[in-house]
Amino acid sequence: MKFLKYLKIGYSVLFVMLFSSGLAREVQVFDFDWRFALGDHEQVNTAGYSDNRWRLLDLPHDWSIEGEYDESHPGGIAMGFLPAGIGWYRKTFDYDSEWDGKLVSIEFDGVYMNSDVWINGKHLGKRPYGYISFGYDLTPYLKPGQNVIAVRVDNKKVPSGRWYTGSGIYRSTRLTITDPVRVEKWGHYITSERSEKTGIRTVTVETSIRNESEKTRKLTVETNVFSPSGTLVASSSEQVKLQSGERKVLDPRVELKKPDLWSPDSPALYVAETRIIEKGKQRDAYETRFGIRDFEFHADMGFSLNGIPTKLKGVCMHHDAGPLGAAVPFDVLRQRLQLLKDMGCNAIRTSHNPFAPEFYDMCDEMGFLVMDEAFDGWGKPKAAHDYGHYFDEWWERDLEDFIKRDRNHPSVIIWSIGNEVHGYTKEWQKRLVDFVKDLDPTRPVTQGRGYAGPHIDIAGFNGHGEFRGTFEKYRKDFPERTIIGTEITHTLQTRGVYRTKTWYRVRDNPAPWEIGKKFSSIEDRVYKIPDLSEEEVFVDEPRQYDSSYDNSIVRIGVRDEWMRVLDNDYYTGNFRWTAFDYIGESFGWPARTANFGIIDLAGIPKDHYYLYQSLWSDEPMAHILPHWTHPGKEGIEIPVVGYTNGDTAELFLNGESLGVQAVDQRKDTVWMVPYESGSLRLVSRKDGKTVAVTSVRTAKSAKSVTLALDKEIVRANRKDVVRVDIEICDAKGNCVPLADNRVEVAISGPGRLIGVENGDILDLDPHKVSSRKAFRGKLVAFVQAGDVEGAIDLVVSGEGLKSQRASITVVSEEPAAFEVTRNYN
Structure with a gap:
């Protein structure tokens, strides 16, 4: 009988396929009760060292985000003026007698950077790359007791990077x-092939098994495939003889007649299970989720998924999450991905490095297509102390681990081997592409700004493509090449800030006085x-902030690009x-970032979120910008923009219609409205029927705060997180859009x-404190559960x-509904 296979993220002990007869494989979360000390220390790696005075904490942990912003920090604009340094972690744990005769390994999902690991004083190894997952065998060095x-x-x-990296053991351990x-670590490689004649799908579960015992073993290796509903749909079995120390790669095949296909709209996930049985006793049970889908990139017709032409509605992401830095809890990551899903996004590029394993699991579940990127650059450093210094020695090891870890995820459809790689040779590009294809020939390979290389499958365009x-x-020069926008487009917005005059980043676009020197007109170069008006309406906004109309751009705006x-x-x-928005790559002190994001550092959507939603989503929506609190501008015409995916939009001011406008593909719907206090209401219609309505209202002075929690019940697991959205409101509950009250x-x-x-890019208050100013009337707090039941006040x-006041209920942890399978070993 098949045991409960999926347990919810955050359990203190997580079992992956438990029982047939005896424990087969046990995976223990190893994140709790580590000791930490900042700075370098002598003798720390020895077993007798006393760490009693060190700080006690849980992983994931990023010490840089705990620091204060300071212009003198050596990380500078790349690190967003946060500190870095050296840190030590120690964890004491008891040997379990159940481990006798077993193999025990430790797995790190990511440590930034240059990690060295010891067990009982024995050095296990070093990994320079801060974004790679790795592990060590502890078995020879473990001892009874502590x-x-x-x-x-x-x-x-x-x-050590061109953006905020974080510092520490910032991902989970096991x-x-x-x-x-x-079954070996990352021991499955699952592929499928469809018969054109019968439509039957043959699934190959390539499986690497190893015998590390001292004698020859005669084994039965079973392969089972379970449907998305958990039903056994196919199985095979074979007899295997393994000598001591021998490794074998098996390739069992099973057939599925009418499989459910994986897609962003229907992310159907199967499970492949390998069981190793000896004389009726189960020695191992190893599971991997996978999806079945067909896709093609065509030079003329673009991308198709399961035979359906599909446009990639994609975004680039860095790995940090605002006030949480690089140590992003599972709940926060899922909430961020859900924001993108609700926006209509269907694709994500992991710029410019591997992400945490749970990211790919969530993308499999939620239905995102992923461009999985291995490196920013290669052997030539792009930041003064980045991975480029280690690339020549480590790239093969790191790239192999990266591909093997992620190659069973149906969400991953493209490998990217680099981003804007400077000074590379065609031979190096071929070397990396060939290496990737030896490990996984089923996916194409690209690069960010990789259109010049002859060996990649897809021409990737960054800013130059704009x-x-x-x-x-x-296309004229290379008609056989598929084109993709690996990093397009670049626009800037600050939430709640508006300007009616278009702005271009001058270093990319000619200023007016350059017209005639290099270009006949600005249109020769940009879109x-x-x-929106002859004279600027909003003259008092700080220059460091960017307009949330679609008119603050680098080379091409959102509408023109789409x-x-x-x-x-x-x-x-x-x-x-x-x-x-991400920390780092700042345009200079005191800005801790450049605000390219659709969503700000707090995770609050900007107006562009709704522009993309109107372009990308089929769910009825409507949005008005700007806000409608502009004292002193009475009678001045203000451009009011309506974003909607309906076919008409009607705007009302204080109940009076200002006219109906047809909504075209560009979603370029603007009314010039003389300002008067009151309310604006936008009605979106499709085929004459109202499908969405939204409104904004003039706010008075700030009187109170309102709270919105994304959940009110959490588990006592020291992992679950509640997001609390806080708004500054007037007496009638309207958000005060310019409020900057300090909140406790x-x-x-x-x-x-x-x-x-x-979300204010100029606010340099530290993150791990209880007091902060609101920005444009809003801020966000994150609350994490402890390990006992009760109520968080x-x-x-x-x-x-x-x-x-709000209350969060903390309940005991129980096996619950399926969320994410964590089989990373």
Whole structure:
């Protein structure tokens, strides 16, 4: 009988396929109760060292985000002016007698960077690359009683990346306990092939098994495939003889007659299970989720999935999450992905490095197509102290681990071997492409700005692809090449900030006085966006902030770029820079970032979120910008923009219609409205029927705060996180769009405050404190559950504001509904 296979993320002990007769494979979460000390220390790696005075904490942990912003920090604009350094982690754990005769390994999902690991004083190894998953065998060095893991993390030489990297053991860790006869780490490679004649799908579950016992073993290896509903749909069995120390690769095949196909709209997931049985006793049980789908990239017709032409509605992401830095809890990552899903996004590029394993599991579940990127650059460093210094020695090891870890995810459809790689040779490109294809020939390979290389499958265009005529010229020169926008487009917005005059980043676009020197007109180079008014309406906004109309751009705006995607079959789609604002790559002190994101550092959508939603989503929606609180502008015409995916839109001011406008593909719907206080209401219709309505209202002075929690019940697992959205409101509950009141967030009970953020790129308050100003009327707090039942009491207050209280219930942890299978070993 098949045991419960999927357990919810966050369990203190997580079993992957437990019983047939005896324990087969055990995976223990190893994130709790580590000791941490910042700085370098002597003798720390020895078992007798006393760490009693060190800080006690749980993983994931990023010490950089706990620091203060300072212009003098050596990481500079790349690190967003946050600190780096050296840190040590230690964890003491007891040997379990159940491990006798077993193999015990430790797995790290990511340590940034230059990690060294010891067990009981024995050095296990070093991994320079901060984004790769890795592990070590502990078995030879374990002893009865207490054992000590020590990890040194060296991120002292910065910048070690071109963006905020974080520092520390910022992803999860596990202990894996197996029989000496076992499926190897990342031991499945699952592919499928469809018969054109019968339509039957043959699934091959290539399986690597190893015998690390001291004698020859005669084994039965069973392969089972379970449907998305958990039903056994196919199986096979074979007899295998393994000598001591021998490794074999099996390739059992099973047939599925009418499989459910995986797609973003229907992310059907199967499970392949390998069981190793000896004399009726189960020695190992290993599972991997996979999906069945067909896709093609065609030079003329673009991308198709399961035979359906599909445009990639993509975004680029960095790995940090605002106030949480690089240590992103599962709940926060899922919430961020859900925001993108609701926007209509169907594709994500992991720019410019491997992400945490749970990211790919969530993409499999939720239905995202992934461009999985291995490196930013290669052997030539792009930041002063980045991975380029280690590339020549480590790239093969790291790239192999990366491909083997991720190649069973149906969400992953493209491998990217680099981004804007400078100084590379064609021979190096061929070397990496061939290496990837030896491990996985089923997916194409690209690069960010990789169109110049002859060995990649898909021409990837970054910013250069935003200039007029670039694609047309490339297609003329290389008609056989598929084109994709690996990093297109770049626009900038600050939530709640508006300007009516179009702005271009001058370093990419000619200023007016350059016209006539290099270009006959600005239109020769960029896609010109008309001003919304002859004179600037909003003259008082700080220059460091960017307009949330679609008129603050680098080279091409959102609408013009998406029209290129729709108008050209050969253009497969794009990955916009970026989904979220991220720390680092600042334009200079005191800005901690450049605000390219559709969603800000707090995870609050900007107006562009709704523009993309109107272009990408089929779910009825409507959105108005700007806000409607503009004292002193009475009678001045303000451009009011309506975003909707209906076919008509009607705007009302204080109940009076300002006219109906047809909504075209560009979603370019604007009314010039003389300002008067009151309310604006936008009605979206399709085929004459109202499908969405939204409104904004003039706010008075700030009187109170309102709270919105994304959940009110969490588990006592020290993992679950509640997002708390906080708004500053007037007496009638209207958000005050210019409010910047300082707010205090107080927590009591079995939980802790792990971050507060307002999205203001110029606000340099630290993140791990309870007080912060609102920005444009809003901020967000994150509360993490403890390990006991009870109620977390949350009180949010501010000077001159009526405080608000909320309660979060913490319940005991029980096996619950399926969320994510964590089989990373």
